[in-house]
Amino acid sequence: MLKRLFDITASTVGIIVTSPLLIGGAFLIVKKLGSPIIFKQTRPGLNGKPFDIYKFRTMSNEKDAHGQLLPDHLRMTKTGDFLRNTSIDELPQLFNVLKGELSIVGPRPLLMEYLPLYSDEQRRRHNVKPGITGWAQVNGRNAISWEDKFKLDVWYVENQSFSLDMYIIYLTVKKVLQRKDISAENHVTIEKFQGNTDR
Numbered sequence: 001m002l003k004r005l006f007d008i009t010a011s012t013v014g015i016i017v018t019s020p021l022l023i024g025g026a027f028l029i030v031k032k033l034g035s036p037i038i039f040k041q042t043r044p045g046l047n048g049k050p051f052d053i054y055k056f057r058t059m060s061n062e063k064d065a066h067g068q069l070l071p072d073h074l075r076m077t078k079t080g081d082f083l084r085n086t087s088i089d090e091l092p093q094l095f096n097v098l099k100g101e102l103s104i105v106g107p108r109p110l111l112m113e114y115l116p117l118y119s120d121e122q123r124r125r126h127n128v129k130p131g132i133t134g135w136a137q138v139n140g141r142n143a144i145s146w147e148d149k150f151k152l153d154v155w156y157v158e159n160q161s162f163s164l165d166m167y168i169i170y171l172t173v174k175k176v177l178q179r180k181d182i183s184a185e186n187h188v189t190i191e192k193f194q195g196n197t198d199r
Helices: 002-017 019-032 078-085 093-099 112-117 122-127 146-159 162-178
Strands: 038-044 050-056 103-105 131-133
Touching (some): 002 093, 002 103, 002 162, 019 050, 038 112, 093 131, 103 162
Antiparallel strands (some): 038 050
16 A cells, blocks of 8 residues: 555656656657657556556567558657657556556566466566666666566565665666666567477
8 A cells, every 4th residue: 555655656656756858758759750749558567467558669660562561660769768768768667657557666467478488487577566666776777688687576575665766766767867777679670489488
C-alpha cells in the first residue's frame, strides 16, 4: 500500500513538474516526425498480464517500396536520439504508473514474445509490477548480459523495500543527469536461450 501511494504521488507530481518537457516533447515530435506522438507497445505487467506501455515516438514512419517499415536504425532520427539520450521519451510512462500498470521502481518490462524463454527463476521478475527504472538499470543497463539483468531483477523481487526504491531512484536521477548508461532499449534483443529454459 505504501508503494502504491508513493507511485500515485510521485507520478502525479512528476507529470506536473515535467509538463513543460511533456508538452515540448510532443510539440517537437509533431513538428519533426508528425503523428502519432505516442508509441504504444504491449508488454507483460504483474504476473505477466499484458498492458500497453507509453513512450514518445522516436522513429519516422518511412517505408520501403513494398510498404514495409524500414529497419529501426534507418528510421531513427536526430529528434529521436535527443529524446532517448535525455530520457524524455520515457516520461509518458508516468501515466502508466498513475493507472497502476507500472511502478516507479521495478524490473523493466520486456517484450511479450520473451516470456516463453524465461526459466522458472527468471520468471519471478513478474511477481512484482514492472517499473520505469529498476535495480538492473542502475547496475549496468545494456552494458551487462541478459542473464545478469535477470539475476538483478530477481534479487530486487527478493529484497524490495521502500528504502531500496529510494536508493534506486537516487541512482537513476544521477545517471540521467550524467547521461551514463543511457541507450536505446528498443535496439536491444534478448539472447536466444539454448535448449529449453535451463540457461
